[in-house]
Amino acid sequence: MREFFLPVVVAGMIAASPLAAQDISVVYLRQDVPPPPTLSNLDPIPGDLGQRGAELALQDNATTGKFMGQNWALEIVTVPEGGDYLAAMQDALAKTDLMLLDAPAEQLTAAADLAPNALLFNVANADNALRDDACRANLLHTLPSRAMKADALMQFFVKRRWTDIAMITGEAPGDVAFADALDRSATKFGLKIGKRKTWAFDADMRRNAAQEVPLFTQDLGDYDVLLVADEANDFARYIPYNTWHPRPVAGAEGLTAHAWDRVVEQWGAAQLQSRFHDLTGRDMQDVDYAAWAAIRTLGEAVTRTKSADTATLRSYILGPDFELAGFKGRPQTFRTWNGQLRQPMPLTSRAALVAQAPLDGFLHQRSELDTLGLDKPESACSAFD
Known part of the structure; x- marks a missing residue:
């Protein structure tokens, strides 16, 4: 029994031992x-x-x-x-x-x-x-990538039939790059971004948003959704509920696309x-x-x-x-x-x-x-x- 049992124990120990x-x-x-x-x-x-x-x-x-x-x-x-x-x-x-x-x-x-x-x-x-x-x-x-975020948003617009799109773009390089991605994505999904404006304010929007944003967005006309390209979320947080027309906001604020x-x-x-x-x-x-x-x-x-x-x-x-x-x-x-x-x-x-x-x-x-x-x-x- 001892001669038979010992090899089995050794084999079991080898099988249970960790990998290198x-x-x-x-x-x-x-x-x-x-x-x-x-x-x-x-x-x-x-x-x-x-x-x-x-x-x-x-x-x-x-x-x-x-x-x-x-x-x-x-x-x-x-x-x-x-x-x-x-x-x-x-x-x-x-x-x-x-x-x-x-x-x-x-x-x-x-x-x-x-x-x-x-x-x-x-x-x-x-x-x-x-x-x-x-x-x-x-x-x-x-x-x-920015393209993935933009495509996710455009798919949602297509599903909701939001075809009339306006856009506000910041002046930072990342804002311009995101706006370019949104433009490219709109074309990819058969949409077109219409009127757009560049945000160049340096005023404190914490105090002035209710006065400045309605005037700034008035000449965008009517639209289904307003895109905001502002990667640092510098001014985008002050856009919703302050636009001239009460419309949904997306991009950097409102409806946003994320990895997580x-x-x-x-x-x-x-x-x-x-x-x-x-x-x-x-x-x-x-x-x-x-x-x-x-x-x-x-x-x-x-x-x-x-x-x-x-x-x-x-x-x-x-x-x-x-x-x-x-x-x-x-x-x-x-x-x-x-x-x-x-x-x-x-x-x-x-x-x-x-x-x-x-x-x-x-x-x-x-x-x-x-x-x-x-x-x-x-x-x-x-x-x-």
Whole structure:
């Protein structure tokens, strides 16, 4: 009995032993930029925006990873205003080639060119060009582009038959870029933006909105919906209920499109939001979600491939078997032509979920999620070929 029993015990111990340890290190590399001037300080930008989403995802990865022999580590590196982002990138490359990048577009493309064999995730920049002619094969995007936000709004307008559209645009570069995305999206969905004005006020709208906004919007005439392109929400918050004609407002205020919003409660979203709030004491925002999605993407890829090799991970992430359960009702995958994460877009007001794009009836031969953002024929990205 002893001679028979001992090999069985040993075999059982071997079967129950953990897999060979894998050490996976990720760097979150953030460039500090001057905050945009705003008329209101009611919604300050959190100093830990993005990185707390990465921290939550790392906890999620560690929960699964401990059974797989995975040891996850996250380092947050912040480059001060005017600091050398590429030098910080070079230092980070000495530790890992898996990184989350939070920086302006120029730094992102330069960083990607510096590390062609790294696997990088853009978690904070919505610039369409990064998914278009300025794309890089080693740079994936978990934050939705401006085009995705614009398309989500236009689908809602089509469903509601809001065909007469007016627009107010701020003067900041991001405002102009968002207005361009809205124009392009309107054309894509057979709509047209009619009368428009540029917001050039520097007065304190907290005191003057009731007097200034009606006069400012009077010559827009009548319309079904008023779009506001104001990415910093500098003046947009003062537009609803102050327009000359009582009409819905969308874009930067009123009906808005997001990667994530606290009002989303279905599909387990409330549980994710609750865990994030327990960790941070605040609500999850778009960049937090994008950082969470990037780390969870890596966690899923490492678990499925049982590898921490960068090329292996990239191939799996862009392959047909990858899916990310993102708490938004549909599996999320990456576009193979520009590295953008396909994802549903909640359309919300400040208090409720209004709809979630893609809306019913907007079909696509590959995935309805590809009705949001740059589809393959629309993107000039060739790096992924």
